Amino acid sequence: MTQSLANNNFLRISQGEFRSATKVFARKRIKLGPALLAFEGGFLSIESGEATAVMHAEGEWHGRAIFSAEILRALATVPPPGDPIPVAYANGHLLIGTMTIPCQWNVVSEAFLHNVSNPGLLDLLALERTVARAELRGAGLGTKMRSAREKAERRIRNAAAQLAELEILPADIWELVEARIALRMRRGQ
Structure with missing residues (x-):
């Protein structure tokens, strides 16, 4: 990945849309697995286990991030403050709102x-x-x-x-x- 691509992984999502889309991950009986975050064609998708959330987002993104299902559940239960909510990637970490999350990053290939x-x-x-x-x-x-x-x-x-x-x-x-x-x-x- 070139340095310019690494610096351009930044999205913005309205707080209302984030809350609405991610509440599926807060359900008590849902089985979650590693969370996969991806961005295509103006839509941010988060998939985990048997659930998927899709929301409108603006920005630039050059890969896929995989992170803990427990962190995803926490974000769905108590969404980050701020509107819009920033989502960024750098150096093995996602930033969602004010939370820094270790992740596995894969360049789309x-x-x-x-x-x-x-x-x-x-x-x-x-x-x-x-x-x-x-x-x-x-x-x-x-x-x-x-x-x-x-x-x-x-x-x-x-x-x-x-x-x-x-x-x-x-x-x-x-x-x-x-x-x-x-x-x-x-x-x-």
Whole structure:
């Protein structure tokens, strides 16, 4: 990523729209996973587990950020003050309102999509974090990626059930999966 791109990851969202869109993540019984924040065509989207929030935003953004589901739930429960709410990225951290959040940052990479001819489960999970939604639809991978995410979630639930006696939680397994996805993305780019 060039230095100029790193300095231009800044968005503004109206507080009312942020509150309205993110309240889905504050529901008590919703299952959340790592949160994926992306921006395309004037819309900021945040996806986590079985929920997605989409809101209008203004600004410039050159990647995708992945951060903790617990932080997302906290932001949805008590939205940041200020109107508009700033969202920015720099040096491995997101700024949402006044909260600085550690995150994994991935530059959107068209080349990554074109280099994968027969994506496996891990490839599809990595693609979901690096390629714009419009490109995925154009390549016909949207349905495959949804299926891959669901398959990974099922396998993690099953593994956690098998390892419950060892006090291994689904979050522990997701942490391992996230590390493998990060490794795949580094190799693929």
